[in-house]
Amino acid sequence: MIAPVEAYVTLSAILFFIGIVGVIARRNPLIQLMSIELLFNSANLALITFARSWGNNAGHIFAFLVITVAAAEAAIGLAIVVIVFRKTAFVDVDEVSTLKG
């Protein structure tokens, strides 16, 4: 007995909104970046589920491209965290207000 596709989509939605809570409620930028990785992963899960459901591997290609974009995003986000830490020595997104007009 294999799980229906609705179960996979529900699991993907739950993971996505757990990641949303992490992005909104945490103030540590590293944990926010990890929550963004959770968002990417839940989107990948939905894509692969629908690829399996339709028997079409275009969803696999999409998930592959999402993984590469997630890698680039993690690298750039961590570089931004590093330079902000060099400037202020406090890693807290509420204290980063230099660009506020």
Next chain:
Amino acid sequence: MIGFVLLALALVASALFVVTASKPVYSVVGLLANFIALAITYLTLHAEFLAVIQIVVYSGAILILFVFVIALLSSGVKPFAAGPDRAPRILGPALVCAAVGAAVVVVAALLTPFAPEAIYGLTGQADVFGSVADFGNALFHHNLLPFEVTAFVLMVAIIGVVLLAGDDGPPPSRRPKRNREPIAKPGRERIAR
């Protein structure tokens, strides 16, 4: 079905642990568990190549990057261990918004028929679908342009990271010398006047 329930429980528990952990290192451990459980979930969906890619790229590369940055930043000062990390005023509204959004998506997912005649009726095709040969065929025959644009995206990311965190921002010829002879210059100017 019981396997899916176990995987779902592992995924949700590790994701909650990532979000609620007190230190980022604990979040990395939770994220590792999440990635491995997600790779197993991909295997149940006949996406073998993507399961391997999930392990290699996410657990191997991105998490190591996170660990390096955590080790780099938390060596000297006390940025992560102490200080208020939760935002109690925003936590309630965030939970409410997330619960409402998740409920909307779940209800929509349960009400929508997802190609009911095609779901998991692919038993004769399942040894081909999602394999490395199938994936490579789709990637290099039908999606070659997105693949090459991916190379461009990665190159832009590399250049951006080197420019951001490489040396100290601007190139050395235009950088003002801040560290050398810090105090001697004003004194000399005052003497000259």
